[in-house]
Amino acid sequence: MTRQDLSTREVCWLGTTVLLCLVPHLGQIPGYLAVAFGGAALWRLLGAGGILPLPERRRLVLWLTVQFLAICAFLSVYIAHRGQIGREAGLELLAALLGLKLLEMQTRRDYYLVILLCFFLVATRFFLSQTPVTAGFALLLVVLIVTVLIQFNTPVASRDARQMLALGARLTAQSLPLMVLAFILFPRLPGPLWGLPHDARNGVTGLSDELTLGQITHLGGVDELVFRAEFVGPIPRAKDLYWRGPVLWRTDGRTWRSEELRSSGATRLEQQGQIYAYHVTLEPHNKRWLFGLDRVTSTERDIRRTEDGRLWSRSPVEQRRRYLATSAVNYRALGLPPAERAAALQMPGPRWHPRTRSLAAELARDASGPLDVAEKALAYYRANNFSYTLTPAPVVGDAVDAFLFETREGFCEHFAASFVVLMRAAGVPARIVTGYQGGEYNGLGSFFEVRQYDAHAWAEIYDEQQGWVRVDPTGSVVPGRIAMDLVDARELRSEGRQLARADATPAALRGLGRAFDVLTHQWNQWVIGYSSEQQSLLLQQLGMVSVNRRSLILILGVSLIAMTAILAFFVLRFERKKVEDPVQAAWLQLCARLARTGLTRAAHEPALAFAARVAAERREIAGEFRALAEAYTQARYGPAKLDPRPFIRRARALRVRRPT
């Protein structure tokens, strides 16, 4: 790698590629950095064209200025991220480095360095997005970078853009089989190698295990996907689609929190009717809880089921995760040990919710049992014109009292929380359950898609005979919505969209949208979510039941070598020239066989001259070879057209051996 100046064209190829590699990142890196980067690239291109001076070492002032700018860039990134170099800061540093390197590159070595940085830039994109579109664009970028490498190594006279692009695409395509094999068989680690940086899962919205009335960040407008549920066999009805998440027990009057996990074994679950089996593909939410259809009767071994029906993962869900569960929608959860009963009746201090307490006392006075109290409470909501809104009036102070007696508007969390307070004040054990309700059914892939705007909260009360009974106070106020679509934001977005689709878009296009969803689902399931479980499942289907990591590495190695051999066969087999004349073909074959034993005919060597050489070095075939050479010369150059078959037969019959 000698120091040599790069040509204008080489700089243009690389500069364009670098800019294209940066395009997917434009949303992430700060504006000033993007502008500086574009400026550096432009400067370099103009410099290559001789329009602007470049910051070379011999132009000391300019050079020092650029070095100074580099230090400034690094410092600004460092300060902006308060010294914590995580993923985002890393990306910004990479972009800054790449822009500056592009500006000052002069040697072949610099050129290769910039190309390597381009690959890094492609890789960093995957930490933020792993959609099929991202993957496709990344593949195009790889082809482009490979093409840049090719043009850099092609002599100037032979540089033809289309040919080089074709070669780049071919090289990339040829490495795809190796990639697929390695991806399937490479052993996956169960956890990270080192701690994930603080921003590994930035910007993940979703349910929390706390609920504070009055300062709620509602998920109504967010259409991010939470999970997909793919049913094996029968599909439950829409009204039964309660996806259970965190259960909230403890309140201080303002905030509701989830209880410590207990596994007393006191709760007895009696399932009735249909059991539904399904796979959930959960998007990463960085929390440990998982979602299941209320109520889960069995699931995978390493998922814990708590007394109050939560599913609990061993570690936070930091990657898309797929798990199997079965649920019964008709069930009885019986058993309430004293400790739990106390938790289900816990109330904040006496200065909280005075009006609610008096209403509860009124409701409880002539009620026959917990279910009757609940019925009366729901009647109160219906009778007092409660309305459902995602933007309730802000409340200061006692949010429950304010909701029940003043504003009378709110969404599911207000209804659920106020209902539970009412129940507890009336002496009925109750708790809040949060999760999701509903989901959009995709008939093509037969799965439900549950998005953030499906978030919901409901209540459960305990009856001695029935066990825990689900009561959805929101549903009793807006009964039409609960069965189908719950939240009005959802209705606005989703139903509106569906209506528009039904009216305006042709059915084919609608089908296309569905098909794309299915594709995405399959992609998420088999590519993004490909884990050690799926790996072992796949190997089991291939008949390899007990595969440990060591044998997996062995399988990987063997199959990679086999694949390389196949590739080598395809890449190298077009060496031989197609020969039209069968006599010549047989002759050349014979010569090739001789060449393999160490006696090569020179390209310019006539058959008879070669025969003389063969006679000298291989006495055992001298006579026959001489005769063949003569027959060959006759057939090729003689006046009469001869039957080629006897010659071919004789040529094939001749055995040649390496001299001992």
Place this chain on the structure above:
Amino acid sequence: MNDAATVAAPTLLDRRRVYIFPTRAGLAFGLMIFLILLGAMNYDNALGYQLAFLLSGLLVVAMLHTYRNLAGLSFLRAQGHATFAGREAVFHCFVHNPTQRRRMALNLSCWPRGLSRQERRYWRQFETRFDLGPEAADGIPIRVEAHRRGWLTLDRLVIHTEYPLGLLHAWAYFDCAASALVYPEPRGDLPLPRGASDRIGVRAQAASGVDEFMGLRPYRAGDPLRAVAWRSLAREQELSVKQFHGQRSEEIRLSWAATSAHAHKERRLSQLCRWVLMAERAGLRYALELPELELPAGQGSTHRDSCLRALALFEAEP
């Protein structure tokens, strides 16, 4: 060329002869793949895994293609051309591409056996970059600096390529036994030792018609081409040379003794070399006298070459 003995077997590049190793860029590429893989493993990032595996696959595929760029070529022979010390000696190395595929960005350089690293670096600078078209057999020139008179021998060549990605370096050795004769460097400012003859100024090829045609004599090696009687050759007679009156050139003796003004042996040889060239250019007939060697007077390129050869090999170290 029907004599089997004169046809050396060409060296065919197959997998036993082609070596391959990553370049520095290739090693850096490998390190980058490792880092991407590490990141992918830590974050369990599926596309990160895929990129790492795709690039590893690319390295393997590049290996096949780099190998393919050399495989199947054959080396026929190399031929050296005489030169003077201090100038470049040119070797023509004939490489044959029997396939239909164009070979790109090949490099040919000398790689003598048993050299130190520093000496290798010296030899690597005499490198020729070339492409080889389909079914082409080109004589690739390698220019080597000739420092000392005598024989300059190439015993081994290396052909190498990094095409198409520059990540892998494939190379193969060709054994060859090509020599180029290096004449002494023509220098020294002593005047030509003119003999007793007073016919100075008589030109070898008097252009005017004053000269009288004398007759034909048989061609002797070294006679100028323009003196060949082409017409008689056309009549399928023997190759002969026309002779004219007045075409008598001055005869001089270039002797070792005459260079005694120079102390050093090489300087004396250089002076003799320069004289030979001057005498040949002036159209004189000249004889060369060296200790224990005497070449009779003559002229023409053949005579000149044998004089120069004698000077080149005079007491030369092997």
